[in-house]
Amino acid sequence: MTSLVRLTPQQAELQERARRFVDEELVPHEEAAERAGGRLPDETVDGIIKAAVAARLHGGRHAPEHGGQGWSTTDYVVAHEQLGRNTNGLWWWVPDAYNVMTAGTPEQIDRYLRPALRGEGWxxxxxxxxxxxxxxxxxxxxxxxxxxxxxxxxxxxxxxxxxxxxxxxxxxxxxxxxxxxxxxxxxxxxxxxxxxxxxxxxxxxxxxxxxxxxxxxxxxxxxxxxxxAADTLQQGWFTEERLGIAAHCVAAMGRLLEEAVRWAAGREQGGALLIDHQGVSFPLADSAADAAAARLLVYEVAQLADSGADRKIVHAKASLAKLFASEAAYRCADRAVQTFGGRGYMRTNVAERFLRELRVDRIWEGTSEIQRLIISRSLVRRGVRAVIT
Ligand SMILES: Cc1cc2nc3c(=O)[nH]c(=O)nc-3n(C[C@H](O)[C@H](O)[C@H](O)COP(=O)(O)OP(=O)(O)OC[C@H]3O[C@@H](n4cnc5c(N)ncnc54)[C@H](O)[C@@H]3O)c2cc1C
Missing domain, CATH: 2.40.110.10 (Butyryl-CoA Dehydrogenase, subunit A, domain 2)
Structure with a gap:
């Protein structure tokens, strides 16, 4: 046991299943996706979708009776902490649908939600x-x-x-x-x-x-x-999406650190391994601190949501998690590019791709400034202790 984040045996199995799917079905296509401007051949995409369904990763938060997995918020974070480990948004091919769809009539669920969760209609x-x-x-x-x-x-x-x-x-x-x-x-x-x-x-x-x-x-x-009903439905959507983004950012930081540490521990310059130059190792230590802190925050919000905590507090804390994790992940990507030197500027390098791709996590589903607005208002309305403890 190396973490306070305790997973149930089912969650540990989900984590392993999602990790295997990412390593075997997504990571091998990253470079091809990059060279093709993001668009993979249809047969490759079909293979990814079939593998995602076989690995029971599709429709995570949606109800099993609608074709989903019925994940708790923590299950969702466990899975997305793995799904975010790849670049080029390849995880987007895992069939899913926005959670507002659950408010659909039985006809809307049959017509739109079920096919979406089978990967047959976005x-x-x-x-x-x-x-x-x-x-x-x-x-x-x-x-x-x-x-x-x-x-x-x-x-x-x-x-x-x-x-x-x-x-x-x-x-x-x-x-x-x-x-x-x-x-x-x-x-x-x-x-x-x-x-x-x-x-x-x-x-x-x-x-x-x-x-x-x-x-x-x-x-x-x-x-x-x-x-x-749009505003009310979107509130629930934002909380889930923001937490998902934060989990993806935690995943990206993990991958970036693994790749950068491996490189720094294997390459020699100036008579020493890169990792033995503090100019290289200290930024990696800062990245480890960022990744570990963001991960705790993400799991705390997920577990609060699962425990039935006040929705407004969960909403504010999801903003905290998105703000911190997305800003931290971008810092980590920038440090990783520097660790790789000139290679870090090549589009064939994972750090280069993440540096571009993580930028949007500070913009979509509410910019960092909007997260700060939500958090600062909560400090007043809900109280400092409710937000930070
Ligand atoms: C790749 C991508 C995919 C997207 N996908 C979707 C999608 O599928 N569906 C969808 O509906 N939207 C989507 N969006 C839109 C996204 O949610 C918006 O871009 C985002 O909410 C910011 O809005 P904006 O671009 O109009 O910027 P603006 O609102 O114009 O903001 C510009 C700048 O001003 C700052 N700012 C604005 N208001 C305040 C304030 N009150 N206080 C302090 N600072 C402030 C912002 O933080 C930002 O830095 C996507 C965007 C991108 C880039």
Whole structure:
């Protein structure tokens, strides 16, 4: 026993299963993915999806009756602490779906959630707009009654991850008299179009295109979770996603340290091993401190969530975990690049790829500044001790 984080025998088995999947099915494809701008051949992707399903890693948090694994929050962190050990976002191929889908009607679950968890149909999530990023109160997309029980959607959504391949999009629109509401819109519905497909810093399996909705007609059955339910449903989503990002950052730090230490302990320069130069070893020690502290924080939040703690405290602590882990992981990647020297600047090197890829973890699902806002408000509203102990 080397850690206060105690896993049950089932969680230890899940950890081992996820680690094996990442080492055998994802890591070997990293370089090819990098050279292909993130897009792997269809047969490779099919193999990854089949292996993920065989390893029972798909639909982690979703209910078994919907085709998921029914993981607790701690199980989810255990798995994602492994899934984040690869670059190029290859873990994204493990079939899953946003947790707001559980609010779907039985028909929506059959039509969208079950296929998504089998890896047969992506569902994207479109909240952000040109003038509404950190502040979603600026959302301008609208939903107006079509007079026949359905709705007409208009608006523009930015950065729609997997929008380019999705079978359907969850769109947030303001419904007069009800407020922000989630709608599921099938890809290809008349009036939907992509108006931009920008390149991004990372190489990712899917794009993040800009989606336009111009007079898109949907039926009453497109409403997800009820009229005006978007904000409440998204609260739960943010907590899970932020914790997932933090777990991925912990995973990245572990991988970066393993690779950098192996290199520094094997390469000789100036008559000594790199690791024997304090200029090299001290930054690695700092990275170890960052990784260990972030890991404890992530597991603490997960265990609090599982123990039924106050949701607002869990929300604030998930922000703490995301803020600290994402900033720490970026520092670790930068130090690892320096450890590898010129090799660390090659895209074939794991540290170079992580340095680019980890940057977005300080931006999506709420920027670091937004996490600081949530935390600082909680310090006042919930009290300092509730936030830090
Ligand atoms: C690769 C990628 C994938 C994404 N995927 C999705 C997706 O699938 N679906 C989706 O809906 N969105 C997605 N996003 C959007 C993402 O969530 C937003 O980019 C993010 O919330 C920030 O919004 P913004 O880009 O408009 O920046 P802005 O809100 O304009 O912020 C710009 C800067 O100002 C700071 N700032 C803003 N407000 C404050 C404040 N009150 N106090 C202090 N500082 C502040 C921010 O922290 C940031 O540094 C994605 C983004 C990226 C880059």
């Amino acid at each position: 569902v994207s999530y479109a909240v952000t707009e040109e003038h509404a990023g950190s502040d979603p109160s600026g959302i301008r997309a609208t939903a107006r009654p079509d007079g026949a029980g359905g709705w007409v959607l208009d608006g523009e959504k930015w950065f729609v991850t997997s929008g380019d391949v999705a079978a359907a999009h969850i769109v947030v629109a303001i419904c007069e008299g009800h407020g922000p509401t989630l709608f599921i819109v099938d890809a290809g519905t008349e009036g939907l179009s992509f108006i931009d497909e920008p390149p991004f810093t990372h190489t990712f399996p899917h794009g993040h295109p800009t989606l336009r909705l111009a007079g898109v007609r949907v039926g009453p059955d497109a409403v997800l979770g009820g009229l005006g």
